Amino acid sequence: MSFTIGTSSYTEFSDSENSRTWTLDDHTVAKPQLVIQKRIIPSSMTDSRAYATSILKVIQGTVDGNGDPMQQKVSFDLTIRYPQGAAAADVTEARALFQEVVASTEFTALVNGQQYLG
Numbered sequence: 001m002s003f004t005i006g007t008s009s010y011t012e013f014s015d016s017e018n019s020r021t022w023t024l025d026d027h028t029v030a031k032p033q034l035v036i037q038k039r040i041i042p043s044s045m046t047d048s049r050a051y052a053t054s055i056l057k058v059i060q061g062t063v064d065g066n067g068d069p070m071q072q073k074v075s076f077d078l079t080i081r082y083p084q085g086a087a088a089a090d091v092t093e094a095r096a097l098f099q100e101v102v103a104s105t106e107f108t109a110l111v112n113g114q115q116y117l118g
Contacts, residue, residue, distance in 0.1 A: 010035060030069045031061030042084045050084040 001012040010022040018040065024033035036057040042050035060074040082091050101107055101117070109115040 028061075031063070032059055032073065033061070034059040044084070047084060051081045052084060054080045
């Protein structure tokens with residue numbers, strides 16, 4: 001299975017019951033580009049103490065100052081949790097706020113220089 005988000009094409013690499021991994025077009029062993037999605041489905045659909053959880057991880061290979069591949073990778077992790085039965089409008093509002101923060105110049109400063117927001 002393949003799909004596109006923005007300008008990036010994703011190709012399914014592996015699929016298990018609650019985890020999928022996709023590679024991007026420029027993915028190589030030396031410089032990986034992966035997106036991993038995991039989900040935890042609540043064991044009870046009626047227990048308000050149960051949480052629906054989705055985890056998204058982006059892994060990007062990187063190079064050092066000489067252009068040599070590094071063993072360490074760049075990664076961004078996102079965990080989304082909300083109680084079973086939460087109002088859809090509240091989940092949507094929280095998602096919109098998160099998107100607003102990530103799209104901001106303050107977030108760029110946080111990523112590039114470990115600065116606090118604001």
